[in-house]
Amino acid sequence: MAFAADQPLTNESRALARTFAILGGFFLVLAAGAYLYGLDSGTAFPRDGSTLVVGRDFLNFWMYGRAAALPDPGQWYDPVAYAQALAGLLGSGYPGQNWSYPPTVMLLAAPFGQIGYLPALLIWTVLNLTVFLAVAMRRIADRRTLLALMVSPAAIFCLISGQSSFLTTAMMIGIFALLDRRPLLAGLLVGLLTVKPQLGVLIPVVLIATGRWRVFAVATVTALALAAASVALFGMQTWIDFVTQGLPTQNLVLADPEGIATPFYPTVFMNLRGIGFNYSAAMAVQLCFAAAAVAAVAWAFRCRADADPRLLFALFIACSITAVPYLLVYDTLALCFAVLMLLDGNRLDRTGAWLARPVYWLPLLQIGLGTLDIPGPGFIAPVLAFYIVQRLREAREGALRPALNPG
16 A cells, blocks of 8 residues: 655645645744743753653653563553552652553563653654655655644644654555555554554454455564563563552543543543533544544455555544544544645545644644533544545545645
């Protein structure tokens, strides 16, 4: 599924990419100014204006690395024990955090946990940005569009949060680019993606629908090997702690009656929770959307496998976001990339161009509207998926509706 290069951008596509780049750059300047203004750098763990440490979510990743060297690595799946450990480093009253990833993440985090927090954060950030930029440059030819991607709200929130979305997005791009050319490497990347499985949940559907059994087998072996390695190094009790304490704690975020987290989760489930749906009702609707997403991916990769790989990739990402209840704003970076890649390849008609706008600003829309308990951003990915399905249905012998044209 190679993402082939295409003709230069049309005037309309170029104008949209330039608009994204200018407005995204403006948002970057505002975000950087506000962040630096509220920064308290007088401690070993500098805090930003929200009182969280610089790097925010990277703190959890770094603590996974520190836990890897402890006699009982899984002890911090207990939120009380983890809060006490953070208090010992940061002082009492630090905003609540919890561990949500499986023990396999310790294999990746271990080297970072053995060095100081700030040097580890710097190395992690440079590594993530370098890998993502190198991969994105091979798929997006127009420099305006590439700049728009790098200053997108999803990218900025990922950078502020110290998150792994740069790396996981690059991995997903690599998986789909290598499915046919390097199936063993693609399978290896799929297996590694199980460390953070949210956006890869529909990959098995793709592999089964297209009969890519070698990729499926390599991915399975890789995932099992990672699990086995984590058991060998950290013990079976770590997995027991993850299942009995880590997963239930993660579910508390979804069940939160106060809706504290809802502004940051652009999912159908969380949008419905924000307007008063109870857990069961919101989850029932979420499951319906998930079933539709699975069906759309299975149909597209089975019956339209010869369609433009960029459309198939964008559909996969949109459906992956549609299918899950637990996903944060920075995890929409892959969706932003997919839409900008369609723009770069002149694969957006006028309807697609209009949909590209809310996709690009999705993190800001979710935080702004979610804070006011106004639903909508969680349905952007499903609407985009529906649009792409219609494009694929209309396609005949690989012909797509024209890209943006004057008039």
